[in-house]
Amino acid sequence: MRIVVDFGSCPPHRMAKVYFYYSAMNAGKSTVLLQSAYNYRERGMVPLLFTPAIDTRGGPGRIASRIGLSAEAIAFNRQDDLQAAIRHHHARQRIACVLVDEAQFLSRDQVQQLTDIADQLDIPVLCYGLRTDFQGNLFEGSASLLAWADDLNEIKTICHCGRKATMVLRTDQHGRALREGAQIEIGGNERYVSVCRRHFKEGASGEATPAPAPL
Ligand SMILES: [Zn+2]
Numbered sequence: 001m002r003i004v005v006d007f008g009s010c011p012p013h014r015m016a017k018v019y020f021y022y023s024a025m026n027a028g029k030s031t032v033l034l035q036s037a038y039n040y041r042e043r044g045m046v047p048l049l050f051t052p053a054i055d056t057r058g059g060p061g062r063i064a065s066r067i068g069l070s071a072e073a074i075a076f077n078r079q080d081d082l083q084a085a086i087r088h089h090h091a092r093q094r095i096a097c098v099l100v101d102e103a104q105f106l107s108r109d110q111v112q113q114l115t116d117i118a119d120q121l122d123i124p125v126l127c128y129g130l131r132t133d134f135q136g137n138l139f140e141g142s143a144s145l146l147a148w149a150d151d152l153n154e155i156k157t158i159c160h161c162g163r164k165a166t167m168v169l170r171t172d173q174h175g176r177a178l179r180e181g182a183q184i185e186i187g188g189n190e191r192y193v194s195v196c197r198r199h200f201k202e203g204a205s206g207e208a209t210p211a212p213a214p215l
Contacts, residue, residue, distance in 0.1 A: 016118040017150035020103070022131040022142060024165045024194035027157035029128040031065040033099050036126060045096035048089055049073035050082065052105040054184065063101045073101065076110075083113035086123070095123055103129030105184075106141030115148050128155075133183045134170035134192065136200065159196035160206030167200035169193045177203030 023029055033049075040047040051063045053075040064070040076082060089095055098117060100106065106114070106127070114125045127149070131142050138146070146152065159165040170178045170190050178190055193205040 016122045016124040018115050018118045018125045018145070018148065019127065019151045019153065020142075020145035020149035021126065021128045021153045021155050022145075023155035024157055025130065025168050025192045026066070026194055027155045027165075028065070028067075029155055030063055030101055031067055031069060032155060033101055033126070033128045034063060034065055034069040034071055036097075037071055037099055040096050046093055047097050047099055048086060048095045049099045049101070050076050051101040053077050054105065055102050078105070078107045078110070080110070081113065082106075082110050083116050086117050087121070090121060090123070098123055098125045100125070100127040100129075103127035103145060104131075104133075104139035104141045105129070106144065108140055108144045111141060111144035111148055118150075130168060132167060134168050134181075135179065135183075136167060137183075139183070157194050159194065159199055161196060161199060163196040163198070165194035165196055167195055167197055169195050169200055169203065169205050171205045171207065175205045175207035177205060179203075 021029060021032065037047045037049060049063060049071060051061065051073040053060065061073055061075040062070055063073045074085065086095065086098055098114065100114070114127070117123050118125050127145055129142055129145070130139060132138055157165050170181070170185070170192055172178055173189050173191070193207060195205065199206070
């Protein structure tokens, strides 16, 4: 028996989506972003890249991955109107997609602006960021993206115990968990380690130097 489906009365119309790729630290988010940008460029299309101005690991206005890839990006602050910036570029040269690194630092307003870009300009927006901070709370940008994105994807990484790492521990230079402090620390000595929920609760980074055994 053949089933004939008639789409004639309901033409498929693909709308651009907002995607949120979330993970713990060091899961390779920037690498995936840069690979996507490369794929667009390889097909002769122009991606527009954004990175928070506070993240200067790759230099200001640059996205760098741990495996050595990097690309120029527009540095943004929380107050910036991303919709205006994207429309400005799109008017000069057709933008095929928008890629946002460290998207946890977006404001709620900026996430709304990005959904307008998808809905009104039909440009897909791909956001890459952390889900939660070192205290296990959602970042503002992540909370808004979890609520408003069309498509949620987890980029997986593993804890030192082998389980999936979903949480981020902030540690001092000795690997001891830090539980207090501002959500965003810049230029301190603290480090970040991705761990499973159990080891997050225990504060076990897997990097602590064990105390010398008594003789
Ligand atoms: Zn673990």
